[in-house]
Amino acid sequence: MGDMVAINVESIDLMIKMFKKxxxxxxxxxxxxRTKGIKEFINHEKSMGRFRLISPLKDEIKRVIEDKEYEDVYDFYILKNNLEQLEIDIKNILKNSNSIIEEAKEKVYEIVPKDIQIRTSIYLYWGGIDGAFTLNRKEIFINYRKYFGDREEFIKVLSHEMYHARKLTLMNRIKYCFRMISRDNRLLYDIIGRIIEEGMALVVQHGPNLAKDDLTGMLTKGNILFVKEEFQHLNSILNNIRRRNGNSITKRHLNIYVIGYCIVSLIYKERGIEILNYWTVDLNLRRIIREYVELNNRNKTSSNLDKNIIRWILKERSI
Incomplete structure (x- = not known):
């Protein structure tokens, strides 16, 4: 099922030492x-257009160390105020990393076929608004700011990222590359593909019935109530792509997590995991969307996708 290394806590360990002074x-x-966790956190923030500069980062750390009342934008002050808890956490993670990883893998393999390998390195960092991210299906980075003191949620987010780190076959990777030749396919996979991918990972993390709000705030019982509005935004984005109105395409405020979770959880509850393998194994977004639309038609409920969008995605004149 793949190989894992111990969870790398170097950046958190150094921060604990630093904030003790x-x-x-x-x-x-x-x-x-120089730690991998901080380097990739900075790169990730830059790629999202959020990172300030390393110099202000240094200034923020310095001010948090010297000023007991200062609350910085990276939440380092929370780390400083919880040093004892963090030291306990880090010791437990180092001692129990194998069992933590195995528990997370068990959650993944409830959805993912057991012959699919998961090979990844795991790094902890601190800061930013994201709970975690995965690079190149090989390296997982978890923002421990969101999960310290909460082993259950830590394992859940690790299972989410492990889904992203699943190993695809060479043949399916080649097929995927061929699909990316088409402009429409590239844009569809950038939006619909990401929606399905995140929806799958969220079902791994939370199950098909959301019992507890995601700690990042991106998937909550509250924002699920506004999923129709999110689909309307999605329809607008996809219509702009379909009409090749590239200047009007904006995805910044689209909550792909809520949309993806609603699509995937419906399919999971109605049809089980076999259908979901069309994405998990094959990255076939059209088969997932077809299933989602057909389930809504059968249940006499709305898919919230415009009919012309559905036909365009499925490359058909009618459903």
Whole structure:
């Protein structure tokens, strides 16, 4: 089923040491900036257009160390105020990393076929608004700010990222590359593909019935109530793509997590995991959308997708 390494806690460990001091230790700061966790956190924030500069990052850390009342944008002050809890957490993670990883894998393999391998390295970091991210299906980065003191939620988010890290066959990767030759396919996979991928990972993480709000705030019982509005935004985006009105395409405020969760959880509850393998194994988004639309038609409920969008996605004149 794949190989895992121990969970890398180097960046958190260095932060604990740094915030125990009364002044900024420049050697510890330089060591922190060289850790994989912090390097990729910075790269991730830059790619999302959110990162300030390394110099202000240093200034923020320095101010948090020296000013007990200061609350910084990265939430380092929360780390500083919970050093004892974090030291306990880090010791437990290092001691029990194998069992933590195995529990997360068990959740993944409730959805993913057991012959699909998951090979990944796992790094903890601190800061930002995201709960975690995965790079190239090989490396998982978890924002421990969101999960310290909560083993259950930590395992759940790890299972989410492990879904993203599943290993695809060479043949399916080649098929995927051929699909990306078409402009429409590239844009569809960038939007619909991401929606389905995140929906799948969220069902792995939370199950098909959301019992507890996601700690990142992106999937909550409250924002599920507004899923129709999210679909309307999606329809608008896809219509702009279909009409090749590229200047009007904006995805920034689209909640792909709510849309994806509603699509995938419906299919899972009605048809089970076999149909979901069309995405998990084959990355076939059209088969997933077809199933979602047909289930809504059968249940006499709305898919919330415009009919012309459905026909365009499925490349058919009628459903």
């Amino acid at each position: 009364d002044n900024l230790d420049k050697d510890l700061f330089r060591s922190l900036m």
